Amino acid sequence: xxxxAKPEKAKKGISKIYDFGYxxxxxxxxxxxxxxxxxxxxxxxxxxxGNPDRTSPVFLTCxxxxxxxxxxxxxxxxxxxxxxxxxxxxxxxCASTGGHLTNHDVISVLKTSGIEDLVDxxxxxxxxxxxxxxxxxxxxxxxxxxVIWGPVYSEDIPAFIENKLxxxxxxxxxxxxxxxxxxxxxxxxxxxxxxxxxIMIPLWPEMIFPTAFTIWSLSFFIFLTFxxxxxxxxxxxxxxxxxxxDFGKGGFQLILWGIxxxxxxxxxxxxxxxxxxxxxxxxxSFIIVLILSMDLMGSTPLYKSGLHKDRFLEVFLDVERCxxxxxxxxxxxxxxxxxxxxxxxxxIVRAExxxxxxxCIVQCPFDALYFKSPxxxxxxxxxxxxxxxxxxxxxxxxxE
Amino acid sequence: MRILESIPSRYDRxxxxxxxxxxxxxxxxxxxxxxxxxxxxxxxCGTGALALRAAKKGAKVKGIDINSRMLEIAERKAKELNLxxxxxxxxxxxxxxxEEKDESYDVVMSGLCFSELSDDELEFTLKEIRRIxxxxxxxxxxxxxxxxxxxxxxxxxIVRFPFVLIAYILTQTTTKPxxxxxxxxxxxxxxxxxxxxxxxxxxxxxxxxxxxxxxxxG
Numbered sequence: 296x297x298x299x300a301k302p303e304k305a306k307k308g309i310s311k312i313y314d315f316g317y318x319x320x321x322x323x324x325x326x327x328x329x330x331x332x333x334x335x336x337x338x339x340x341x342x343x344x345g346n347p348d349r350t351s352p353v354f355l356t357c358x359x360x361x362x363x364x365x366x367x368x369x370x371x372x373x374x375x376x377x378x379x380x381x382x383x384x385x386x387x388x389c390a391s392t393g394g395h396l397t398n399h400d401v402i403s404v405l406k407t408s409g410i411e412d413l414v415d416x417x418x419x420x421x422x423x424x425x426x427x428x429x430x431x432x433x434x435x436x437x438x439x440x441x442v443i444w445g446p447v448y449s450e451d452i453p454a455f456i457e458n459k460l461x462x463x464x465x466x467x468x469x470x471x472x473x474x475x476x477x478x479x480x481x482x483x484x485x486x487x488x489x490x491x492x493x494i495m496i497p498l499w500p501e502m503i504f505p506t507a508f509t510i511w512s513l514s515f516f517i518f519l520t521f522x523x524x525x526x527x528x529x530x531x532x533x534x535x536x537x538x539x540x541d542f543g544k545g546g547f548q549l550i551l552w553g554i555x556x557x558x559x560x561x562x563x564x565x566x567x568x569x570x571x572x573x574x575x576x577x578x579x580s581f582i583i584v585l586i587l588s589m590d591l592m593g594s595t596p597l598y599k600s601g602l603h604k605d606r607f608l609e610v611f612l613d614v615e616r617c618x619x620x621x622x623x624x625x626x627x628x629x630x631x632x633x634x635x636x637x638x639x640x641x642x643i644v645r646a647e648x649x650x651x652x653x654x655c656i657v658q659c660p661f662d663a664l665y666f667k668s669p670x671x672x673x674x675x676x677x678x679x680x681x682x683x684x685x686x687x688x689x690x691x692x693x694x695e
Numbered sequence: 696m697r698i699l700e701s702i703p704s705r706y707d708r709x710x711x712x713x714x715x716x717x718x719x720x721x722x723x724x725x726x727x728x729x730x731x732x733x734x735x736x737x738x739x740c741g742t743g744a745l746a747l748r749a750a751k752k753g754a755k756v757k758g759i760d761i762n763s764r765m766l767e768i769a770e771r772k773a774k775e776l777n778l779x780x781x782x783x784x785x786x787x788x789x790x791x792x793x794e795e796k797d798e799s800y801d802v803v804m805s806g807l808c809f810s811e812l813s814d815d816e817l818e819f820t821l822k823e824i825r826r827i828x829x830x831x832x833x834x835x836x837x838x839x840x841x842x843x844x845x846x847x848x849x850x851x852x853i854v855r856f857p858f859v860l861i862a863y864i865l866t867q868t869t870t871k872p873x874x875x876x877x878x879x880x881x882x883x884x885x886x887x888x889x890x891x892x893x894x895x896x897x898x899x900x901x902x903x904x905x906x907x908x909x910x911x912x913g
Binding site: 338339340341381397399402403404405406407408409437681 | 761763788789790791793813814815816818819820
């Protein structure tokens with residue numbers, strides 16, 4: 296409903312309506328940051344921004360509601376088309392890497408949204424982070440549309456357009472700035488504090504608010520101070536964890552918690568305290584252990600999760616096959632590549648920054664890149680394209 | 696943000712059988728209309744429930760789906776049943792139906808696929824199905840729909856809700872029952888010969904034929 300009306304009115308610059316739109320935007324951002332851990336769907340298909348004509352640019356994004364809102368905001372004031380592809384309500388990077396935003400979803404929205412009747416050109420701008428799951432070569436073959444890899448963040452779109460669809464290295468790189476860290480702190484604290492409040496209602500109602508307060512402050516502390524300790528983060532060793540939680544080397548945090556529990560039980564036996572006392576402190580301390588054991592590296596775009604088996608993979612370049620077309624450079628979210636435009640040669644200059652997202656391997660038209668495990672096992676581009684990561688960071692290759 | 700990196704492969708539609716229970720019966724009834732030697736396309740074949748039934752009746756079946764893992768299961772099943780000569784499974788979405796030739800099928804069927812499509816996709820798919828069916832060709836559909844009466848809509852919502860919740864928690868997938876499916880099929884230029892709803896009115900089996908002349912809005 297507001298979709299159609301908003302851009303026109305915003306264009307006229309009527310301040311009242313502009314403010315209302317902005318308030319709505321802020322409100323959506325707050326609510327959906329609280330619910331960040333859950334997929335939120337919105338309608339797929341075509342959205343007109345401003346008054347587009349037959350030469351207007353065509354953008355594509357996922358159908359995670361917050362993403363669509365942010366992209367629409369970034370495109371405000373432009374005349375263009377926005378295609379929303381089905382990513383099952385998950386953000387672009389996660390959906391593409393996990394196999395929820397695929398070639399089929401992109402082909403589908405290009406073919407069925409009616410965009411082909413509205414523009415004369417066949418260029419579609421995709422978010423760079425979709426490169427782990429959407430293959431530009433296949434899209435071109437199946438639909439005739441050229442994929443242009445846009446910037447990582449939607450707020451860079453206006454500058455990207457101004458720069459004649461060329462990205463600066465900054466536009467290609469994922470970052471973890473203060474605002475995003477605050478978002479992550481909230482996204483963590485909210486569901487965990489709700490869950491612990493539910494547990495505390497029957498167990499220890501007086502502690503609901505102190506627990507919630509502890510969870511929120513710990514969560515904020517962890518993410519706000521991130522730049523201070525991030526250099527010491529490491530993913531060495533066998534870690535124990537499950538999806539969102541990383542209990543450290545050999546389950547260190549769990550063992551520590553076990554020892555504390557043992558002491559607590561012994562103490563209460565000696566002091567003659569009740570079972571209720573033990574249970575209450577056990578639950579409370581476990582919640583704190585839980586928040587301290589969040590999969591921190593996996594919650595940032597800068598590191599590979601310490602739980603993911605493929606964190607030790609390395610990207611290798613087959614120089615013989617490389618023709619220096621620089622697609623890897625275009626899609627690498629960590630600016631690991633440098634391509635020499637005259638000699639058409641590629642070098643991996645910042646290998647230590649690699650997050651093993653696999654975008655470069657998926658996109659390389661000459662299959663010049665591949666993963667290699669520490670055991671010298673080769674993971675071919677075909678496998679990287681076909682089998683996506685599950686929640687535990689494994690490529691599910693076998694079928695039952 | 697790498698939280699939801701992926702749902703494991705247990706993404707099978709098994710969860711939805713929970714909501715139906717009688718799916719086998721429905722599929723048997725639908726495929727009973729298929730005759731030996733017919734050229735059949737199964738749109739969104741999944742693990743081949745409909746396609747293999749049709750192949751057993753002696754039809755030449757092509758199954759398409761976007762999930763390559765489900766297709767591998769379908770292929771394996773076909774091999775086990777010695778039906779692999781009559782079946783072919785290809786990774787292809789509905790948006791790629793343009794690759795199929797005009798009037799090249801006697802029957803097009805689809806089970807639990809339309810409810811995964813957006814309105815745009817469904818409209819496109821029905822148009823394409825009409826194009827690739829021969830005149831008088833059959834369209835067989837079994838899918839979740841929004842009940843037509845308000846009372847049934849509410850009852851169906853209440854009955855479905857726990858399953859929707861479980862499916863969402865386990866697989867983060869949810870289905871979108873189709874609104875006015877019968878009308879949509881008619882509007883795309885088909886003549887409905889048979890439409891059979893379940894008691895709750897939230898599941899329908901449809902047998903339609905490609906109408907000789909252009910559809911009303913076609």
